[in-house]
Amino acid sequence: MSKFLSENYAKLVPYVPGEQVNLKVIKLNTNESPFPPSPKVKEVLSEEVIDKLNLYSDPELKELRSAIAEQFGVTPDMVFCGNGSDDVLAFAIMGFCGAGGKLCCPEISYGFYPVYADIFGVELEQIPLKDDFSIDVNDYIGKNKNIVIANPNAPTGLALSFDDVEKIISSNPDNLVIIDEAYMAFCGESCMELVKKYDNLLVTRTFSKSHSLAGLRVGFGIASKDIIDDLNKLKYSFNPYNLNTLSIKAAAAAIADNEYYDDKIAKIVATREKTIAQLKALGFKCTESKANFIFAASDKIAASELAAKLRENGILVRYFNKAKIDNYLRITVGTDEDMQTLVDTIQTIV
Amino acid sequence: MSKFLSENYAKLVPYVPGEQVNLKVIKLNTNESPFPPSPKVKEVLSEEVIDKLNLYSDPELKELRSAIAEQFGVTPDMVFCGNGSDDVLAFAIMGFCGAGGKLCCPEISYGFYPVYADIFGVELEQIPLKDDFSIDVNDYIGKNKNIVIANPNAPTGLALSFDDVEKIISSNPDNLVIIDEAYMAFCGESCMELVKKYDNLLVTRTFSKSHSLAGLRVGFGIASKDIIDDLNKLKYSFNPYNLNTLSIKAAAAAIADNEYYDDKIAKIVATREKTIAQLKALGFKCTESKANFIFAASDKIAASELAAKLRENGILVRYFNKAKIDNYLRITVGTDEDMQTLVDTIQTIV
Numbered sequence: 001m002s003k004f005l006s007e008n009y010a011k012l013v014p015y016v017p018g019e020q021v022n023l024k025v026i027k028l029n030t031n032e033s034p035f036p037p038s039p040k041v042k043e044v045l046s047e048e049v050i051d052k053l054n055l056y057s058d059p060e061l062k063e064l065r066s067a068i069a070e071q072f073g074v075t076p077d078m079v080f081c082g083n084g085s086d087d088v089l090a091f092a093i094m095g096f097c098g099a100g101g102k103l104c105c106p107e108i109s110y111g112f113y114p115v116y117a118d119i120f121g122v123e124l125e126q127i128p129l130k131d132d133f134s135i136d137v138n139d140y141i142g143k144n145k146n147i148v149i150a151n152p153n154a155p156t157g158l159a160l161s162f163d164d165v166e167k168i169i170s171s172n173p174d175n176l177v178i179i180d181e182a183y184m185a186f187c188g189e190s191c192m193e194l195v196k197k198y199d200n201l202l203v204t205r206t207f208s209k210s211h212s213l214a215g216l217r218v219g220f221g222i223a224s225k226d227i228i229d230d231l232n233k234l235k236y237s238f239n240p241y242n243l244n245t246l247s248i249k250a251a252a253a254a255i256a257d258n259e260y261y262d263d264k265i266a267k268i269v270a271t272r273e274k275t276i277a278q279l280k281a282l283g284f285k286c287t288e289s290k291a292n293f294i295f296a297a298s299d300k301i302a303a304s305e306l307a308a309k310l311r312e313n314g315i316l317v318r319y320f321n322k323a324k325i326d327n328y329l330r331i332t333v334g335t336d337e338d339m340q341t342l343v344d345t346i347q348t349i350v
Numbered sequence: 351m352s353k354f355l356s357e358n359y360a361k362l363v364p365y366v367p368g369e370q371v372n373l374k375v376i377k378l379n380t381n382e383s384p385f386p387p388s389p390k391v392k393e394v395l396s397e398e399v400i401d402k403l404n405l406y407s408d409p410e411l412k413e414l415r416s417a418i419a420e421q422f423g424v425t426p427d428m429v430f431c432g433n434g435s436d437d438v439l440a441f442a443i444m445g446f447c448g449a450g451g452k453l454c455c456p457e458i459s460y461g462f463y464p465v466y467a468d469i470f471g472v473e474l475e476q477i478p479l480k481d482d483f484s485i486d487v488n489d490y491i492g493k494n495k496n497i498v499i500a501n502p503n504a505p506t507g508l509a510l511s512f513d514d515v516e517k518i519i520s521s522n523p524d525n526l527v528i529i530d531e532a533y534m535a536f537c538g539e540s541c542m543e544l545v546k547k548y549d550n551l552l553v554t555r556t557f558s559k560s561h562s563l564a565g566l567r568v569g570f571g572i573a574s575k576d577i578i579d580d581l582n583k584l585k586y587s588f589n590p591y592n593l594n595t596l597s598i599k600a601a602a603a604a605i606a607d608n609e610y611y612d613d614k615i616a617k618i619v620a621t622r623e624k625t626i627a628q629l630k631a632l633g634f635k636c637t638e639s640k641a642n643f644i645f646a647a648s649d650k651i652a653a654s655e656l657a658a659k660l661r662e663n664g665i666l667v668r669y670f671n672k673a674k675i676d677n678y679l680r681i682t683v684g685t686d687e688d689m690q691t692l693v694d695t696i697q698t699i700v
Contacts, residue, residue, distance in 0.1 A: 214591075
């Protein structure tokens with residue numbers, strides 16, 4: 001640390017992203033899609049577009065916001081786009097909680113929520129999950145604090161029902177409820193339609209998982225126009241041109257290609273179910289994941305040991321050295337072939 | 351404004367970017383380069399790279415930081431990259447000033463500095479320029495506040511000498527001095543070599559102006575390893591994957607292509623000098639700009655009126671409705687042909 005850093009940030013503990021590697025491995029550790037993005041992405045990243053990179057990107061992101069709005073049946077002024085959904089979550093927690101504000105989230109969830117609370121000086125209550133890792137919806141009814149919930153939750157993969165999510169939103173009318181639907185495309189029950197009914201709901205999504213574009217860094221939030229106006233106010237005070245021209249064009253092309261992605265998502269869901277069945281046959285406990293990852297534990301081998309042995313065999317999975325989940329592994333759903341290799345390798349190890 | 355936004359941000363006045371247009375115009379209002387980026391950029395944005403966008407970009411940005419480090423004769427751990435230099439400036443002012451911290455800058459300078467001070471709760475002193483728009487270096491000697499100075503300054507185009515910048519840095523050893531060299535490539539005296547001598551210096555640069563990549567959103571800062579470590583700590587607490595894979599590859603290819611950019615920069619500088627001479631011949635006052643824009647005023651016509659008339663003729667320039675500079679226009683240096691059209695049009699108007 002330099003002597004110049006503000007003491008506000010002296011004790012800040014940053015988020016630790018999953019390892020990125022160049023080795024020839026089966027990479028099941030950061031919930032990426034095993035499939036390339038839609039061929040439409042290549043088409044729109046033309047030489048003509050690249051030659052015009054001398055001009056600033058559109059700070060209003062009109063092309064992309066319109067494409068997203070069309071998919072979800074909302075108006076473009078209800079869409080905010082960020083440099084990854086991390087960007088959207090950061091602006092939302094900064095803006096709507098602010099220094100001294102209050103926020104709650106599940107104790108076991110996306111590891112970035114406590115980091116955001118920390119950096120923006122927000123008082124965070126982390127609410128324990130039930131023993132089966134499910135969220136007790138009663139904990140969030142009439143909470144009188146801002147709320148952020150990943151649905152499906154990570155790393156458990158468990159999803160709240162539409163009705164339960166609506167109960168949380170409707171019982172907290174004076175606080176913002178952020179539903180982080182990063183993994184929703186993999187067959188949970190989205191609450192997206194509720195953005196038209198409740199002015200306190202912000203639903204966030206990302207192109208990183210379902211749309212095979214983790215390397216493009218695009219996420220978005222959908223909410224009432226007032227909420228989106230506030231987010232834009234912060235964006236224009238921090239980084240007005242927060243998406244580059246290539247991201248705008250590529251993401252707009254991707255989100256319109258339902259045919260391509262519906263097929264890929266169906267494949268991932270089928271592979272997930274097959275792999276869960278195989279792991280259960282090997283004696284593993286697996287949650288009923290609605291995401292593109294599996295959350296699994298074995299009584300026969302410690303998760304940390306299994307992760308290490310898988311690594312020796314060229315397979316990366318994510319292990320969290322954290323109370324209550326330290327015997328579980330979060331395993332991204334790859335291709336059918338990769339997952340068969342995983343299962344075979346685990347069978348040899350166990 | 352929604353009822354949910356933190357009152358910290360109720361009075362926030364965002365930065366207003368220069369207008370982006372789709373019309374067929376001569377666009378001299380946002381200091382973009384009139385030339386396309388290096389052909390090397392197209393080469394590295396290959397189909398193979400696009401097909402791998404399903405994988406996260408490298409959060410450590412190793413490829414790009416190494417390419418930048420090589421250009422400036424520093425080590426990669428002295429380089430921080432951002433989603434535009436706005437991103438670098440935001441993290442720096444957030445981190446090193448922090449809420450309640452102190453910062454000073456020239457009264458007439460990049461319009462984003464006061465916005466950053468506002469959003470991060472920093473006490474900002476805006477120090478008047480001299481009557482000729484130059485910065486009085488004595489105002490910054492032993493200031494005992496953090497300092498940010500654009501060199502060359504915008505929108506005046508005037509540059510401080512290397513010796514004057516060093517005096518400011520050396521006389522403020524306990525505060526961070528940010529020298530924003532966004533426009534330095536156009537022939538000012540860079541202080542970059544001083545990052546090895548002083549631990550309180552952060553020099554920021556951008557690919558938006560000199561490298562014809564405004565639409566790519568890449569900027570960087572160079573400083574001591576400790577300063578860069580602090581900036582990374584904030585980045586990893588806000589948005590670890592802040593640059594996408596396309597930006598990383600394209601910027602790394604661009605910065606290595608000195609031959610291409612040296613030629614384009616020389617053209618812009620030559621056109622700037624020619625246009626200034628022509629405008630002076632028409633009775634304009636012009637500053638001795640060291641940037642890729644001209645700062646010009648005429649006694650014969652009000653700047654606001656001239657801007658409006660140029661607009662009617664399909665030429666966009668930037669007018670700032672701000673005390674002391676409201677009779678000046680900031681005119682980006684475009685191609686030789688575009689600037690000749692500008693001069694001819696002005697001649698007709700005046």
